[in-house]
Amino acid sequence: MDLLQGTLDVLVLKTLSWGPRHGYAVARWIKDTSDGTIAVEDRALYVSLHRLEERGWVESQWGLSENNRKAKYYQLTAAGRRQLQANASEFAAYAHAMFKILDTSEA
Amino acid sequence: MRRIPGVKPLPHAGPTRRSIERDVDDELLFHLQMRIEDLMRDGHSRDDAENIARREYGDMSAARSELTSIDRRAARRTNWREWFGSLGQDVRFGARGLRSRPGFTLTVLITLALGIGANAAIFSVVDAVLLRPLPFAQPSSLVHLWETFQSKVDNRSEASFPDYLDWRARNKVFSDMAGYHGGGFLLGGAQPMTVGAGKTTANFFDVLGVRAMIGRTFAPNEDAPGMPRVVVLSYGFWQQQFAGDRAIVGRQITLDGAQATVIGVLPASFIFGRLGGAQIWSPIDRTAQQRTNRGNHWLNVVARFKPGVTQAMAAQDMSAIMRDLAKEYPQSNAGRDGQVVSLQDEFVGTVRPILRLLYCAVIVVLLVACVNVANLLLIRGADRQQEIAVRVALGAGTGRLVRQLLTESLLLAAGGGLLGLGVAKLGVRSLVGLMPAQQIRGLPALSTVGLDPRVVTYALLISLCAGLGFGIVPALRLAKPGIYDSLKNAARGTIGGASRLRDGLVVGEIALTVVLMSGALLFGRSLMRLLAVDPGFRPEHVITTTVVLPSVNYRDTPKQVDFFHRLTDRLHALPGVEAVGLVSRMPLDFGNSLGFAIVGQPAPDPGRYPSASYRQANTEYFHAMGIPLIRGRVFGNGDDVRSPSTAVVNHTLAEAYFVGQEAVGQRVVIGGDTTTIVGVVGDVPIGNIGDKVPPTLYLSSDKFPQTAMAVAVRTTAELDAGTRAIRQALSSLDPSAAVTRVTTMETLITESPSVFLRRFPLILVGAFAFTALLLAVVGIYGVVSYSVAQRKREMGIRMALGAEPRAVVALVMRHGGSMALGGIAVGVTGALLLGRFAERMLFGVRPSDPVTYVTVALVLAAVAVAATILPARRATRVDPALALRSE
Numbered sequence: 001m002d003l004l005q006g007t008l009d010v011l012v013l014k015t016l017s018w019g020p021r022h023g024y025a026v027a028r029w030i031k032d033t034s035d036g037t038i039a040v041e042d043r044a045l046y047v048s049l050h051r052l053e054e055r056g057w058v059e060s061q062w063g064l065s066e067n068n069r070k071a072k073y074y075q076l077t078a079a080g081r082r083q084l085q086a087n088a089s090e091f092a093a094y095a096h097a098m099f100k101i102l103d104t105s106e107a
Numbered sequence: 108m109r110r111i112p113g114v115k116p117l118p119h120a121g122p123t124r125r126s127i128e129r130d131v132d133d134e135l136l137f138h139l140q141m142r143i144e145d146l147m148r149d150g151h152s153r154d155d156a157e158n159i160a161r162r163e164y165g166d167m168s169a170a171r172s173e174l175t176s177i178d179r180r181a182a183r184r185t186n187w188r189e190w191f192g193s194l195g196q197d198v199r200f201g202a203r204g205l206r207s208r209p210g211f212t213l214t215v216l217i218t219l220a221l222g223i224g225a226n227a228a229i230f231s232v233v234d235a236v237l238l239r240p241l242p243f244a245q246p247s248s249l250v251h252l253w254e255t256f257q258s259k260v261d262n263r264s265e266a267s268f269p270d271y272l273d274w275r276a277r278n279k280v281f282s283d284m285a286g287y288h289g290g291g292f293l294l295g296g297a298q299p300m301t302v303g304a305g306k307t308t309a310n311f312f313d314v315l316g317v318r319a320m321i322g323r324t325f326a327p328n329e330d331a332p333g334m335p336r337v338v339v340l341s342y343g344f345w346q347q348q349f350a351g352d353r354a355i356v357g358r359q360i361t362l363d364g365a366q367a368t369v370i371g372v373l374p375a376s377f378i379f380g381r382l383g384g385a386q387i388w389s390p391i392d393r394t395a396q397q398r399t400n401r402g403n404h405w406l407n408v409v410a411r412f413k414p415g416v417t418q419a420m421a422a423q424d425m426s427a428i429m430r431d432l433a434k435e436y437p438q439s440n441a442g443r444d445g446q447v448v449s450l451q452d453e454f455v456g457t458v459r460p461i462l463r464l465l466y467c468a469v470i471v472v473l474l475v476a477c478v479n480v481a482n483l484l485l486i487r488g489a490d491r492q493q494e495i496a497v498r499v500a501l502g503a504g505t506g507r508l509v510r511q512l513l514t515e516s517l518l519l520a521a522g523g524g525l526l527g528l529g530v531a532k533l534g535v536r537s538l539v540g541l542m543p544a545q546q547i548r549g550l551p552a553l554s555t556v557g558l559d560p561r562v563v564t565y566a567l568l569i570s571l572c573a574g575l576g577f578g579i580v581p582a583l584r585l586a587k588p589g590i591y592d593s594l595k596n597a598a599r600g601t602i603g604g605a606s607r608l609r610d611g612l613v614v615g616e617i618a619l620t621v622v623l624m625s626g627a628l629l630f631g632r633s634l635m636r637l638l639a640v641d642p643g644f645r646p647e648h649v650i651t652t653t654v655v656l657p658s659v660n661y662r663d664t665p666k667q668v669d670f671f672h673r674l675t676d677r678l679h680a681l682p683g684v685e686a687v688g689l690v691s692r693m694p695l696d697f698g699n700s701l702g703f704a705i706v707g708q709p710a711p712d713p714g715r716y717p718s719a720s721y722r723q724a725n726t727e728y729f730h731a732m733g734i735p736l737i738r739g740r741v742f743g744n745g746d747d748v749r750s751p752s753t754a755v756v757n758h759t760l761a762e763a764y765f766v767g768q769e770a771v772g773q774r775v776v777i778g779g780d781t782t783t784i785v786g787v788v789g790d791v792p793i794g795n796i797g798d799k800v801p802p803t804l805y806l807s808s809d810k811f812p813q814t815a816m817a818v819a820v821r822t823t824a825e826l827d828a829g830t831r832a833i834r835q836a837l838s839s840l841d842p843s844a845a846v847t848r849v850t851t852m853e854t855l856i857t858e859s860p861s862v863f864l865r866r867f868p869l870i871l872v873g874a875f876a877f878t879a880l881l882l883a884v885v886g887i888y889g890v891v892s893y894s895v896a897q898r899k900r901e902m903g904i905r906m907a908l909g910a911e912p913r914a915v916v917a918l919v920m921r922h923g924g925s926m927a928l929g930g931i932a933v934g935v936t937g938a939l940l941l942g943r944f945a946e947r948m949l950f951g952v953r954p955s956d957p958v959t960y961v962t963v964a965l966v967l968a969a970v971a972v973a974a975t976i977l978p979a980r981r982a983t984r985v986d987p988a989l990a991l992r993s994e
């Protein structure tokens with residue numbers, strides 16, 4: 001299942017809301033949590049991360065990974081947290097509206 | 108950035124072009140390695156794992172460039188944010204630094220306020236007069252048309268009415284054409300007053316593209332002879348005289364004793380430069396006879412180009428028409444040509460060179476101010492070398508330092524600019540105050556001049572330029588890397604090049620000052636020469652005004668003669684009055700001329716008739732004005748309506764037309780009437796003082812009176828008393844008559860254009876030159892004192908080794924003197940080169956006038972010496988022991 005425009009950003013923000021992690025960890029988390037239903041190209045995920053950083057919703061820092069490699073860690077900023085909340089409620093309203101339409105069509 | 112908790116941070120420098128690429132690669136590599144390891148742990152072979160990881164990732168090279176460009180954009184944005192963030196810091200730091208040196212800051216601010224303020228003031232006038240378009244529709248296609256005569260150089264006249272009609276009918280280049288002339292009305296009422304008027308053909312406002320604000324302008328045919336008089340009011344007059352009452356349209360007012368109907372009011376923006384004083388506009392009211400006479404030139408003509416027509420094409424067409432007319436009417440038109448001048452040039456042509464000159468002068472003042480400030484900054488900078496050296500040592504980059512120093516300069520400039528606006532406000536007011544009413548009427552844009560947004564913008568812009576201009580050199584100099592190789596050296600405070608630079612700047616500012624002073628002196632000497640010209644009359648103790656009678660009540664000449672006789676009698680009876688002269692136009696007023704033939708001389712070729720300016724005068728006029736009688740007699744009581752016509756001519760006319768003959772007794776024919784010349788009087792200017800006096804012919808005002816006559820009273824009374832007496836005499840004789848401004852003949856001379864146009868630039872350029880001189884003194888003083896302070900050690904050693912104080916003084920003064928000499932040499936050369944541009948504004952002095960340059964050089968040398976004395980004396984008081992120890 002492909003992702004709708006802009007939803008990847010929300011997923012990334014959500015992933016980071018549990019704490020800082022590097023890009024690979026974010027990719028793993030999205031794949032594992034959605035049980036592989038959501039197919040994201042890793043490239044798109046990194047573009048999303050860098051965009052979010054450009055907008056100031058995420059900040060990054062180089063650090064040492066669990067297996068002692070140099071890795072770039074991302075974490076939510078205060079603005080990013082606010083953005084996540086706004087997007088999540090928007091998304092819920094959207095999904096709700098979609099379901100409503102889809103349910104009535106067969107009736 | 109905040110430290111991310113739980114992550115052990117690695118040292119990382121700020122983003123650069125290269126590091127961004129490296130980071131993207133590192134991140135990508137990390138991802139692939141992690142994925143491959145995971146996949147291998149799940150049992151894939153290494154090759155397999157690599158393939159899967161790459162496939163999952165997607166297009167690598169596209170990803171790299173995409174991520175790099177996002178990061179670069181982000182880095183740029185961050186850099187800007189930081190730049191602005193630290194700018195605020197620089198501003199605060201700069202302001203603190205300036206506050207801590209109030210003497211320095213105040214000197215700089217005053218210097219800049221003067222420079223920028225004077226600039227903005229002059230700019231506001233230049234902008235209002237030269238740069239703004241005229242308040243008409245498509246003003247660039249409007250032109251003024253003139254007739255010129257071949258025989259005299261640069262001589263032009265108004266058009267005759269028949270010529271105007273032919274131009275209008277025959278031309279191929281103008282979409283339309285209209286005529287006008289100036290005049291005046293006597294406005295009746297409780298307090299009769301004279302009002303400036305414009306009299307126009309019916310289509311005048313249509314040609315200009317101006318509509319009435321209320322009511323209408325003239326309808327076709329309302330300018331025909333015998334039509335009931337209708338008038339349009341200027342906005343200002345409507346406000347002032349009728350309190351802006353909109354019901355004025357349709358109302359009757361009394362003009363020259365007759366009724367006229369107001370049909371409209373013009374918009375506030377309407378001003379017509381050549382008739383700036385016109386408050387009432389009416390259709391032309393000349394008689395049918397005056398409109399058919401081709402020899403009678405009284406109509407000014409404006410025209411609008413058809414689309415695509417150029418001035419050259421129009422001039423060609425006009426010349427062609429005039430050639431045809433000369434063939435058809437040789438008697439009146441032989442030798443006449445046409446001239447096309449843009450309306451803008453016609454209005455501001457005479458003041459344009461003056462305003463340009465003033466603008467250049469004021470730019471020079473600003474330059475001097477900037478040079479001075481740059482010097483002060485350099486000197487101050489030298490004192491700050493240690494501070495800056497410390498900052499360099501602590502890692503401040505050159506760019507950062509330059510910016511910090513420039514920020515300080517811009518702060519100074521901004522402060523100077525704001526103060527300058529205050530100076531400009533005062534400046535504009537006194538600038539306009541300097542101009543006589545006559546000049547302001549000619550340049551109506553001046554009445555609205557002030558600090559509008561355009562001027563404020565200009566002032567802020569030049570402040571910015573000035574700030575960068577005077578700040579950049581000292582900033583670069585101070586922040587130059589390598590200068591502070593060792594802090595110890597910096598403490599010595601000797602940077603070889605800096606003192607040369609400071610001296611060079613002082614030389615430059617002295618040179619600029621020399622140029623300004625030379626200009627001022629040239630104007631001053633022109634004015635002196637001009638005022639030394641013998642005007643041919645004695646202006647002292649003459650009070651003058653013009654008396655206007657309502658023409659309708661004074662249609663008959665005997666009534667006019669009678670009134671003026673009673674007026675002169677009444678004025679004569681006043682205490683202190685020596686003579687009462689009457690004349691149709693005073694000297695310094697331009698007037699009309701007429702053609703005549705001389706009885707007993709062969710008839711001249713067509714177009715070559717003798718011509719003369721003419722005016723009507725009474726018996727006492729020549730005495731009252733102090734015009735000497737050379738031969739024969741002036742008018743007597745017998746020269747009136749009942750007697751044969753007599754004339755008095757000026758010296759020039761007698762010399763020009765009666766070579767080797769006695770002019771007195773000769774007879775001339777004017778318009779069919781034969782007139783006998785009874786006397787020859789001295790020349791007086793007609794128009795400008797200093798211009799060549801044209802042949803002039805006087806007729807007796809007892810025989811040819813007018814309803815408006817100028818009165819010249821030679822009296823010992825003061826102006827105020829004289830004014831009261833004249834007004835009283837008039838209102839007791841006829842309360843419906845009015846007088847124009849009562850003033851002295853001396854004031855009229857001062858306000859006359861030829862004097863004013865030299866006095867005005869003199870005052871301003873003089874003021875600018877003085878300002879520049881003051882700044883130059885500050886500059887010399889500053890630099891010399893500073894170098895004395897710097898060379899304390901050297902002076903101390905010299906004194907210790909037995910040098911005479913005199914030798915030390917000489918040493919210091921040589922420094923000041925060499926700068927002054929350099930500046931004078933450069934300045935005089937520059938002034939000589941520039942002088943020829945001002946040549947036409949001078950009178951009686953050449954732009955290379957040696958007296959001027961010698962004077963300027965001496966004054967500057969003296970001033971330079973004076974500015975050096977104090978620091979030189981300070982140098983001799985250096986205590987050798989102290990000076991040596993201080994190092």
